[in-house]
Amino acid sequence: MPNAPSASNVPRVATLTISDSRTDDDDQGGPELRRLLAAAGFQLGAHAIVPDGVDAVRAAVKALCADPEIDAVVTTGGTGISPRDQTTEAIEGLLDRRLDGFGEAFRRLSWDQVGPRAILSRALAGTVAGKIVVALPGSPRALALAVEQILASLLPHAVAVARGGGHHR
Numbered sequence: 001m002p003n004a005p006s007a008s009n010v011p012r013v014a015t016l017t018i019s020d021s022r023t024d025d026d027d028q029g030g031p032e033l034r035r036l037l038a039a040a041g042f043q044l045g046a047h048a049i050v051p052d053g054v055d056a057v058r059a060a061v062k063a064l065c066a067d068p069e070i071d072a073v074v075t076t077g078g079t080g081i082s083p084r085d086q087t088t089e090a091i092e093g094l095l096d097r098r099l100d101g102f103g104e105a106f107r108r109l110s111w112d113q114v115g116p117r118a119i120l121s122r123a124l125a126g127t128v129a130g131k132i133v134v135a136l137p138g139s140p141r142a143l144a145l146a147v148e149q150i151l152a153s154l155l156p157h158a159v160a161v162a163r164g165g166g167h168h169r
Helices: 029-039 054-065 087-092 100-120 140-162
Strands: 012-018 043-050 072-076 124-128 131-136
Touching: 012 029, 012 054, 029 043, 029 072, 029 140, 043 054, 054 072, 054 087, 054 124, 054 131, 072 140, 087 124, 087 131, 100 124, 100 140, 131 140
Parallel strands: 012 043, 012 072, 072 131
Antiparallel strands: 124 131
């Protein structure tokens, strides 16, 4: 069954750092994202660093979404407006359903921290093959905001609904 829940019903989350310039030695976003997700009580799945670019990001996200052990994929990096930032385009092309409210909520909360610069973020979320996929900026501060104020409480319910076992109330 492709969308079977994790053994303990705690979502298992895979992570990706999207960057042409980061390596395992200097990636700050990936380890911070994983620390935050673990602190929020999630099980951690695989992590990889994926180069910027639509094809590479799509291939990595599709592979993780095909893994029956993974309930959600959260990426960090590539959601800004620089020419190399293509994470949003890559993931948008895969989405079965967009969760527009995620990006709206993230930018609203970011406004309190960084003011008008919040509108430069193209953070997004949606479903791919019954899995939740979230694209976050690379900033450790933005990661903390997203995980602590949105994903910690939302992700378990979103995973249950996406796999057909929960209902909106």
